[in-house]
Ligand code: HEM
């Protein structure tokens with residue numbers, strides 16, 4: 001866990017008081033909506049179709065049980081008893097009243113939670129691997145660096161009014177669970193030949209109307225130089241980034257228009273001037289942050305405790321364990337993913353009761369810690385393997401043990417037209433129908449890893465471009481249609497998917513996905529050739545044929 | 552907010568209403584003929600010409616304290632006289648989400 005210091009707490013409380021005053025002035029007519037809009041957006045408050053929406057940051061996806069209980073409280077007291085976990089390690093509440101928002105913010109502030117960096121043209125919530133600090137083989141805990149960046153960017157005057165929003169993601173594992181290649185700046189921790197920690201720096205990734213996969217501009221930036229290098233990038237962006245056209249304002253467009261070499265050169269020149277200045281991180285500062293991340297006092301435990309051997313006879317338990325339990329860096333422990341994708345449910349939603357129960361389970365089995373991943377699932381990062389059977393029973397009762405992690409029904413979906421004022425089409429009912437179609441676990445595991453991502457419009461909040469199967473809602477003459485892409489992926493081999501053909505109507509989407517999956521099963525050369533690998537080998541043509549031959 | 556310039560350009564293709572979200576809680580509301588707001592679509596003032604639409608919108612936008620983001624939305628008027636939202640988006644705003652909420656109301 002990370003322990004916030006006095007300064008953080010003072011800052012968060014100041015923000016609550018400030019916002020309370022702003023809301024009061026808005027409700028008394030002293031502030032117009034035009035004046036107020038900027039202020040509410042700086043506090044994570046959007047206006048949606050039915051109500052205000054409130055987005056709260058969960059920096060690098062780490063939550064304490066106390067914090068999760070407080071999120072449950074906000075859901076229950078100020079909202080309709082649930083929240084939506086997003087692809088950027090935030091949680092959204094969909095029904096908050098403006099008049100009550102200051103109280104909700106104040107309740108969250110008591111546990112160190114806030115809504116800074118969740119909206120507006122600034123640097124957004126720095127995201128990371130939800131397995132940070134516990135994944136085997138990790139270079140080091142990427143949250144130390146995420147936290148350094150968070151502190152440095154929060155309310156940084158130069159980065160609070162950027163041409164457009166700006167997103168960082170950091171990973172320290174060979175397998176990228178943080179989707180760093182679709183962020184404005186992606187950082188991959190690794191060590192140089194001297195054994196020093198540093199970063200491969202990637203820039204210009206992003207989805208939305210004009211998607212790009214990030215490219216590497218420097219293969220090693222020493223940890224000491226992280227902030228000065230990042231500042232050099234942001235300065236180049238601030239200087240050249242287009243403020244005249246919202247569609248061209250993201251850094252990915254600048255990188256594309258200047259070209260990666262020219263961009264890298266500009267950054268290098270800027271950096272050479274700044275290098276060694278006050279932004280250089282000395283070991284003392286790094287150690288100071290490192291010391292505030294505390295790890296549990298792990299026990300010495302066997303990998304195969306009796307409890308686990310006994311439970312292995314229960315087919316249901318085994319199915320879940322094989323699907324949702326991952327290796328931990330410490331022997332005898334495991335990382336457990338909690339699927340927020342029950343069959344027929346809206347992806348990423350958790351009720352207040354579930355949140356409270358998860359907090360209790362975290363206290364009992366995971367040293368009071370919970371993680372939030374970009375796939376809209378939660379995780380308990382420090383579970384003793386001997387506790388897995390008991391934990392599974394408890395999760396199953398709560399509807400949180402659907403054994404579909406990374407399978408076809410583990411769908412990422414944005415709120416779409418059911419909630420979002422920018423949407424063209426609905427996302428959630430499409431996801432729900434797909435989870436019903438693929439509810440049979442045997443079939444789902446036969447299919448293997450397959451990520452379906454759904455967005456209700458081109459803003460791509462549901463990451464459709466990088467879904468193995470991507471579904472994008474569009475509108476045609478007032479009807480909901482969906483464009484389908486295949487072959488995208490968001491990991492270390494990130495790629496954008498390719499369109500398979502004309503958009504299909506709402507009622508046909510699930511059939512089309514079934515056709516694509518059937519085609520894959522027929523075309524794959526081995527059972528362990530993943531869907532994306534088959535698409536890579538064969539291209540979209542055979543899938544296109546299969547889908548459109550009968551349509 | 553719709554600027555006066557944009558308002559001039561407004562053309563409607565059929566019967567329409569002005570809708571917005573109530574400022575203090577975000578509730579979906581409709582402008583009534585009495586210059587107030589109502590959460591009930593059947594109480595909305597119906598406009599049938601672009602001129603009427605522009606006038607109703609201008610009046611609605613002027614109530615910056617009461618409502619946020621006023622705009623003109625199409626409606627369908629049934630033979631019975633019942634007013635229905637004119638598209639799926641407005642249907643969802645009026646009727647609510649098309650899915651079961653995680654916690655039943
Ligand atoms: C419901 C209210 C929401 C609104 C109004 C909204 C709005 C937007 C807009 C306008 C963009 C495009 C920005 C750009 O390209 O510059 C965007 C991007 C994005 N949103 Fe949302 N969003 C919402 C909800 C969500 C949710 C629920 C998620 C997660 C499930 C999410 C995750 C993202 C992500 C990951 C991107 C990045 C795409 C990129 O890299 O360009 N958003 N959002």
Ligand code: SF4
Pocket residue numbers: 414415416417420421422423424455456457458459460461462
């Ligand atoms: S992708 Fe579009 S519809 Fe979905 S949440 Fe983002 S802005 Fe709304």
